[in-house]
Amino acid sequence: MKALLSLLSGKCPKCRSGNVFTHKFYNLLSFDKMNIFCPICNVKFEQETGFLWGAMYFNYALTTGFTIIVSLILYKFFNDPPLEIYAIIIIGTILLLTPLLLRFSRMLMIYLFSPYRKYRGE
Ligand SMILES: [Zn+2]
Numbered sequence: 001m002k003a004l005l006s007l008l009s010g011k012c013p014k015c016r017s018g019n020v021f022t023h024k025f026y027n028l029l030s031f032d033k034m035n036i037f038c039p040i041c042n043v044k045f046e047q048e049t050g051f052l053w054g055a056m057y058f059n060y061a062l063t064t065g066f067t068i069i070v071s072l073i074l075y076k077f078f079n080d081p082p083l084e085i086y087a088i089i090i091i092g093t094i095l096l097l098t099p100l101l102l103r104f105s106r107m108l109m110i111y112l113f114s115p116y117r118k119y120r121g122e
Pocket residue numbers: 012013014015016017018038039040041042043
């Protein structure tokens with residue numbers, strides 16, 4: 001449970017207190033900027049070059065799931081509006097949620113695939 005809270009709040013997977021990202025998600029110019037090393041325990045977040053490219057697949061899955069859910073909500077509760085309304089609402093909400101989706105995808109990648117445990121005991 002603590003790991004999930006740390007993941008959602010953007011904390012380091014090892015010490016769970018250092019920030020992974022340097023800025024808040026609502027800073028539109030720098031929401032994707034990350035610390036290279038944890039400021040508390042000095043673990044390296046990007047284990048190897050291109051490690052975070054895997055977050056792209058998480059982002060794809062999250063965006064697809066979000067699109068399906070919003071489409072079902074529009075279909076069920078708004079009486080199947082015209083296709084343009086679907087496109088405008090889905091594209092608009094995805095653009096608004098881009099910082100959160102990107103950060104959550106990267107955090108999932110770091111938490112699920114980062115071999116940070118090898119740094120334990122240093
Ligand atoms: Zn740390």
